Amino acid sequence: MLTLGRYSVGAGDRFAQQAEAQLQAFVLAAEKGIDITPVWNKSNREHLIVGSEPSNVIAAAETAVKKLKWNKSWHVDADHIRLETVDWFIPHSDFFTIDVADSIGKPAPAADVMAFVDCHPELAGHVVVPGIAESLKTSRADVENIGSKYLFAVREAGNIYRRILNARGESNFITEVSMDETDSPQTPVELLVILAALADEKIPLQTVAPKFTGRFNKGVDYAGDVTRFEREFNDDLAVIRFAVKQYGLPDNLKLSVHSGSDKFSIYAPIRRALQKTGAGLHLKTAGTTWLEEIIGLAEAGGEGLGLAKEIYAEALVNMEDLCAPYAAVIDIDPGKLPPADVVAQWSAAQFAAALRHDPQRRDFNPSLRQLLHVGYKVAAEKGERYLALVRACDRTIARNVTGNLLERHIKALFPGAASEAYE
Numbered sequence: 145m146l147t148l149g150r151y152s153v154g155a156g157d158r159f160a161q162q163a164e165a166q167l168q169a170f171v172l173a174a175e176k177g178i179d180i181t182p183v184w185n186k187s188n189r190e191h192l193i194v195g196s197e198p199s200n201v202i203a204a205a206e207t208a209v210k211k212l213k214w215n216k217s218w219h220v221d222a223d224h225i226r227l228e229t230v231d232w233f234i235p236h237s238d239f240f241t242i243d244v245a246d247s248i249g250k251p252a253p254a255a256d257v258m259a260f261v262d263c264h265p266e267l268a269g270h271v272v273v274p275g276i277a278e279s280l281k282t283s284r285a286d287v288e289n290i291g292s293k294y295l296f297a298v299r300e301a302g303n304i305y306r307r308i309l310n311a312r313g314e315s316n317f318i319t320e321v322s323m324d325e326t327d328s329p330q331t332p333v334e335l336l337v338i339l340a341a342l343a344d345e346k347i348p349l350q351t352v353a354p355k356f357t358g359r360f361n362k363g364v365d366y367a368g369d370v371t372r373f374e375r376e377f378n379d380d381l382a383v384i385r386f387a388v389k390q391y392g393l394p395d396n397l398k399l400s401v402h403s404g405s406d407k408f409s410i411y412a413p414i415r416r417a418l419q420k421t422g423a424g425l426h427l428k429t430a431g432t433t434w435l436e437e438i439i440g441l442a443e444a445g446g447e448g449l450g451l452a453k454e455i456y457a458e459a460l461v462n463m464e465d466l467c468a469p470y471a472a473v474i475d476i477d478p479g480k481l482p483p484a485d486v487v488a489q490w491s492a493a494q495f496a497a498a499l500r501h502d503p504q505r506r507d508f509n510p511s512l513r514q515l516l517h518v519g520y521k522v523a524a525e526k527g528e529r530y531l532a533l534v535r536a537c538d539r540t541i542a543r544n545v546t547g548n549l550l551e552r553h554i555k556a557l558f559p560g561a562a563s564e565a566y567e
């Protein structure tokens with residue numbers, strides 16, 4: 145089976161211009177003995193908004209890999225695919241994130257739910273999961289309820305998995321199942337039931353993305369109860385170890401944290417958990433690189449700064465449309481958004497400081513950052529004019545893209561990647 149390494153980071157690259165700058169962060173980490181597998185991920189939604197296609201992602205990645213002589217693993221992730229969107233990704237991806245969040249809660253046939261519960265008597269009662277202080281207490285009725293809520297979605301995951309399997313053949317792709325884009329978080333007990341059901345579907349799951357407690361807004365820090373998150377995260381890790389043994393799932397199965405960029409306040413708890421347990425982790429980032437692209441444009445001054453301001457001004461006008469598809473994952477305070485004519489007077493340093501995710505700085509503006517996060521459609525509409533300027537401002541952009549991934553993400557999150565290891 146094609147196996148995903150213990151630590152991996154999903155690097156989104158909206159306009160397929162930053163693969164080399166992104167890979168550079170992994171090269172620098174590897175030089176210090178920290179092995180993190182780069183995975184270039186892009187969703188159907190991003191492709192449609194940008195006007196790109198799956199073959200562009202692998203082409204950009206291959207070019208970067210050759211240029212930097214990267215001789216370790218790397219992958220291309222067809223992110224958040226469904227039965228109706230998977231096909232065009234299949235020839236160009238070796239990692240598939242099967243998204244069944246929309247199927248959660250759809251009713252599975254009652255007889256199937258009963259058969260599932262009968263098949264899994266071990267799930268009802270006191271389930272002793274090593275690593276969780278108290279046993280998970282569930283009744284047969286609980287398992288039935290959870291089964292009714294998730295079984296349809298799990299079957300759907302099986303259908304999508306088998307479609308990929310039939311087209312690609314066995315063993316040459318990595319499978320993730322994601323359930324994060326939904327309203328309520330999954331508890332560790334629910335995760336356990338879901339894993340049992342996914343194993344029944346014979347999906348060789350290597351990563352699973354539950355919805356965690358708290359808000360994972362795009363491009364900004366975690367908003368929620370960090371202590372509660374830490375407990376839940378550790379319980380989820382214990383459930384995964386248990387399910388791997390109990391149900392014969394791949395032993396590298398690990399958690400995948402979606403919208404994982406910029407969640408600085410939970411990186412220390414996650415790092416502690418990984419250190420303590422030896423568990424792996426997949427962290428998905430997407431828009432954080434595109435924001436660094438804008439920061440780099442602004443820092444280049446001149447036309448670059450002009451275009452960054454123009455994109456902001458147009459994003460402001462089109463805010464409602466841009467935010468609509470992301471409503472559940474952004475929290476913009478319109479009162480905190482500076483008017484376009486004010487921003488027009490800003491220096492490069494002012495623009496960069498407002499946008500760059502440095503929570504210590506008083507001039508950092510999370511509302512402006514989130515608006516620009518969803519504003520990539522504005523840049524996409526500028527087409528070649530945007531891309532040409534990005535290429536012209538390559539030096540300032542690459543510095544920001546590499547630095548962001550390495551300093552604020554890889555170093556902060558992965559054990560063995562303590563900052564002193566890099567000095």
Ligand SMILES: [Zn+2]
Nearest residue numbers: 322324402403
């Ligand atoms: Zn996601």
